[in-house]
Amino acid sequence: MSKFRDLLSVAWKGLTARKVRTLLIMLGPIVGVAAMVGAVGLTESAKGDLKEKLSKLGTNLIIAQAGGTFGSQNPTFPDDAVHRVAAVSTVTSAAATTNLSSVVAVPTEGGSDYYQAFPVPVRAADLDLPEVLSVPMINGRWLSHADTTLHTPAAVLGAGLAKQYAYLRGENRTIKLNDTDFGVVGVLGPVALDPDLDNAVFITQWAAKHYFATEGKPNQLYVRSKTGETQQTADAIPTAINLGGPDEVSTKVPSDVLQAASQADKTLQQTALFAGLLALAVGGLGIANVMSISVIQRSSEIGIRRAVGHSRSKIAAQFLLESLFVGILGGILGALLGIGIVYLVSDLAGWVVVINYHKIPIWMALALAVSVAAGLYPSIKAARLEPLETLRLG
Numbered sequence: 001m002s003k004f005r006d007l008l009s010v011a012w013k014g015l016t017a018r019k020v021r022t023l024l025i026m027l028g029p030i031v032g033v034a035a036m037v038g039a040v041g042l043t044e045s046a047k048g049d050l051k052e053k054l055s056k057l058g059t060n061l062i063i064a065q066a067g068g069t070f071g072s073q074n075p076t077f078p079d080d081a082v083h084r085v086a087a088v089s090t091v092t093s094a095a096a097t098t099n100l101s102s103v104v105a106v107p108t109e110g111g112s113d114y115y116q117a118f119p120v121p122v123r124a125a126d127l128d129l130p131e132v133l134s135v136p137m138i139n140g141r142w143l144s145h146a147d148t149t150l151h152t153p154a155a156v157l158g159a160g161l162a163k164q165y166a167y168l169r170g171e172n173r174t175i176k177l178n179d180t181d182f183g184v185v186g187v188l189g190p191v192a193l194d195p196d197l198d199n200a201v202f203i204t205q206w207a208a209k210h211y212f213a214t215e216g217k218p219n220q221l222y223v224r225s226k227t228g229e230t231q232q233t234a235d236a237i238p239t240a241i242n243l244g245g246p247d248e249v250s251t252k253v254p255s256d257v258l259q260a261a262s263q264a265d266k267t268l269q270q271t272a273l274f275a276g277l278l279a280l281a282v283g284g285l286g287i288a289n290v291m292s293i294s295v296i297q298r299s300s301e302i303g304i305r306r307a308v309g310h311s312r313s314k315i316a317a318q319f320l321l322e323s324l325f326v327g328i329l330g331g332i333l334g335a336l337l338g339i340g341i342v343y344l345v346s347d348l349a350g351w352v353v354v355i356n357y358h359k360i361p362i363w364m365a366l367a368l369a370v371s372v373a374a375g376l377y378p379s380i381k382a383a384r385l386e387p388l389e390t391l392r393l394g
Contacts, residue, residue, distance in 0.1 A: 007314065011321035018294075022326065025290045028283010029330025029367035030337060035276030036363045037338025041355045045346045048354040059255040060092075060230045061133070061193050064221040064237050067248040074101060075248075076217035077241055082126070084240045085221060090229040095126040095133075096218030098205070103212055105201045106176040107165040120161060121200040122177060124208030124216075132222045133191055139169050140186025147185075148206040155182040160198035162187040175201070180211050193254040194222075280367055284374040287326060291319065291378035298382075316383035323375020330371065331364030 015022045064085070066075040076098070078084070085094045105120040130142050138159060147154040155175060157167060167173055173184040182203065191197040209216045221241075225233035230253055238249035305315060339355060346353045 007317055008321060011318050012325060014298075014318065014322050015325055021290060021294070025283075025287045026326050026330040026333070028280060028286050029327055029371055030334040032276045032280030032283055032370075033331050033334025033360075033363050033367050034338040034341065035279055036273055037335055037355070037360060038341040039271075039273055039276060040359065041338065041342035041353075042345055044354040044356065045342060045351040046349075048352040059253070060225045060227055060233075061254060062223040062225060062230065062234045062237065063194060063252050063254060064223060064241065065250045065252075066219040067250050074099075074219065076215070076219045077221065077249075079215070079217045081218055081221060081241050084243075085223055085237055088233060088236050088240050090226045090233045090236070092224045092226055093128070093132045094221055094223045095129040095131075097126070097129065097202075097220045097222070098124040098208060098214060098216070098218050099220065100124060100208055100212055100214060103177050107173075121196065123197075123200050123202050124205045124214065124218075125156075125202045126205065129202070129222065130188060132224055133193070133197075135189045135191050137186050138189045140184070142186055142188070143202065143204050147204050151206070151210070153180060153182045153207060153211070154185045154204065156186045156188055156202040157184055158188055158198040158200045158202075159190045160195075161200065164199070177201070177203070178212070182207075276363075277366075280370045283330075284370040287323060287371055287374035288377055291323065291375055292381060295319070295378050295382045312383040316379040319379040319382045320372065320375050323371045323379070324368070326375075327368035327371025328364075331367040334367065335360050335364055 064077075066077045077096070082094050082096050085091055100122040103122040105122050125143065127143055127145065127148075130137065137156075139162075140156070142156060143154060146152065155177070157165065165173075165175070167184065167187065171184075174181045175184060176182075182201075188197070188202065203211075205216055208214045221237075223233065223237060234251040234253055237251050241247075241249050342355055343353055345351075
């Protein structure tokens with residue numbers, strides 16, 4: 001064993017001869033590195049998915065809600081609120097909806113009790129709402145001028161509600177709104193910037209006014225501003241609607257909420273990184289403990305090598321190399337496991353896979369350092385054994 005290559009070979013055989021024990025002491029580095037790779041990869045992938053959604057949907061959507069002095073229980077905007085908002089120079093488009101609180105939507109006969117207890121939101125919507133939201137139809141069509149002029153009782157389902165109703169693509173389906181049958185003409189795609197719309201039924205303003213005796217006044221507006229003018233537009237909308245009066249108008253930018261959620265993911269990432277570091281620390285203690293026991297179990301082997309002239313330094317180097325191999329293999333397997341978890345979860349969630357590969361060597365090096373540090377004491381302990389002492393231990 002005069003050559004370093006022979007020393008590597010002996011250390012490697014020492015690990016492979018005890019595969020179960022080696023696997024157990026490798027679990028610490030594997031779990032630690034996998035946790036760190038997975039934590040950062042999943043949060044970055046979720047953030048990447050958010051950025052992709054925002055690039056498609058835009059960050060310039062504003063939602064305005066009527067409140068306070070516009071009404072008592074069901075406040076509404078003036079019927080010309082859309083025109084008032086459209087007059088703001090930084091507004092590019094706007095559409096209104098009206099929540100119809102007195103309308104119960106029932107998909108099938110016999111379900112009225114359930115849907116009265118858990119009502120489905122019914123909204124009267126402008127004809128250009130999907131265009132303002134930048135959301136496509138996933139089936140059929142949106143409400144049209146023909147529905148208004150021909151007095152057609154047409155309805156569009158949100159994507160989530162279509163699943164709840166078990167609506168099939170292209171199916172001829174009617175639903176009951178109170179006692180009136182409405183034909184389902186389409187399904188609106190998911191609205192990431194306002195998920196409440198995913199579970200709603202949409203009808204025309206004309207149908208709401210004539211079938212359910214509403215005043216046709218909106219209580220919620222969706223407004224698109226010029227790029228870079230979102231906050232200024234949101235600040236101007238209340239004045240444009242209430243004309244400086246006391247009526248309350250609240251505005252929000254939903255993309256800001258999504259971006260705030262991504263910052264919360266950063267905290268989760270840091271927590272998971274800490275858990276990975278803790279796993280490495282616990283794994284290091286496990287390595288030190290198992291290898292210390294291994295020194296006692298292999299005392300006869302150590303005694304024979306000392307008896308035939310192997311120095312203390314070579315004995316120590318052998319056990320230190322075993323710890324080195326544990327760190328290297330554990331880091332590699334942990335990194336592969338973490339990457340696999342990121343790809344699997346991202347595929348299931350429909351996220352864009354984002355992995356910081358340049359950070360993986362750092363975490364692998366950390367696992368290696370912990371493994372080597374944990375192997376120092378067992379190595380020194382093995383080196384200090386005398387041939388006669390090994391007879392007593394073995």
